[in-house]
Amino acid sequence: MNELELIERLKKGDDAAFKIIVEAWQDMVYNTSLGIVQNPEDAEDVAQEVFVQVYESVGQFKGDSKVSTWIYRIAVTKSLDHLRKKKRKKRFAFLQSLFGINEEEVRHEPDFHHPGVALENKENAAVLFQAIDKLPDNQKIAFTLHKLEGLSYQEVAEVMESTVSSVESLMHRAKGNLKKTLTEYYQKMKE
Amino acid sequence: MTNLRNIENKVEKTLSSIDHTERAKANPFLYTRIMASLKEEDKAPWGLSFINRPVIAFAAILAVLIMNSVVIFQSSDTPTVVTEDDQIFASEYNYPQTTADRFYSVNEEQ
Numbered sequence: 001m002n003e004l005e006l007i008e009r010l011k012k013g014d015d016a017a018f019k020i021i022v023e024a025w026q027d028m029v030y031n032t033s034l035g036i037v038q039n040p041e042d043a044e045d046v047a048q049e050v051f052v053q054v055y056e057s058v059g060q061f062k063g064d065s066k067v068s069t070w071i072y073r074i075a076v077t078k079s080l081d082h083l084r085k086k087k088r089k090k091r092f093a094f095l096q097s098l099f100g101i102n103e104e105e106v107r108h109e110p111d112f113h114h115p116g117v118a119l120e121n122k123e124n125a126a127v128l129f130q131a132i133d134k135l136p137d138n139q140k141i142a143f144t145l146h147k148l149e150g151l152s153y154q155e156v157a158e159v160m161e162s163t164v165s166s167v168e169s170l171m172h173r174a175k176g177n178l179k180k181t182l183t184e185y186y187q188k189m190k191e
Numbered sequence: 192m193t194n195l196r197n198i199e200n201k202v203e204k205t206l207s208s209i210d211h212t213e214r215a216k217a218n219p220f221l222y223t224r225i226m227a228s229l230k231e232e233d234k235a236p237w238g239l240s241f242i243n244r245p246v247i248a249f250a251a252i253l254a255v256l257i258m259n260s261v262v263i264f265q266s267s268d269t270p271t272v273v274t275e276d277d278q279i280f281a282s283e284y285n286y287p288q289t290t291a292d293r294f295y296s297v298n299e300e301q
Binding site: 183 | 210214215224226
């Protein structure tokens with residue numbers, strides 16, 4: 001059964017088709033959101049929200065892009081929304097701690113370790129993920145989709161509803177920013 | 192010089208540390224969680240969840256405040272008009288028609 005047939009069945013409310021869709025794309029969605037939110041529990045919540053939206057908004061899917069591209073777009077949007085909400089909460093908790101309302105210390109996230117990274121690269125990858133987290137949103141998305149999901153520039157452009165040349169430019173700027181952050185990090189380590 | 196080269200090498204090694212990373216696997220019970228969440232949404236009374244959004248709550252408070260100030264502003268501008276019907280009613284029941292009349296009638300009673 002092809003992708004479009006599955007979507008048509010889901011539009012008719014077929015739960016079995018929905019189960020096939022979830023099972024086919026759950027790792028793709030989870031890995032994408034994990035790369036962006038950099039927390040396994042949060043990534044799981046985001047993956048759940050993504051498929052709830054797929055279920056609820058399948059009627060709006062016109063079939064002018066691939067199903068995977070459509071799901072990637074939802075995953076990226078939901079992940080960025082999640083990050084924004086988390087930042088807002090952190091800022092609020094920090095303000096509360098300043099005024100003594102919330103006596104709990106503002107906790108810092110531990111280093112993120114992606115489960116798919118080879119053991120010998122774990123330490124370097126944790127440093128890289130910290131640097132990725134500081135990138136502007138569009139550079140973070142392009143870099144994550146290309147490096148973690150292995151999408152080509154053409155596929156990244158389709159997900160981001162952009163052109164290949166602008167994805168190339170985003171990747172160039174992302175690499176430049178990462179090099180700068182990492183150089184500063186290792187210089188500080190030497191001091 | 193060697194120091195700088197060392198840092199450059201370290202940066203390059205770090206940048207390539209996530210190349211060929213395996214895809215992370217989702218929770219095998221994700222589908223069950225999604226279905227539970229969809230059922231939960233069906234049960235929730237409509238119209239209540241949207242109030243939780245700060246933007247909606249703030250907009251609702253602002254709308255109430257604006258409506259209040261409009262009503263207060265309009266009522267202070269409108270002069271009290273005593274109609275003919277009011278006068279007939281007042282004279283029939285011997286009720287003082289103006290504030291001054293009401294003051295004197297109270298004083299007379301005392």
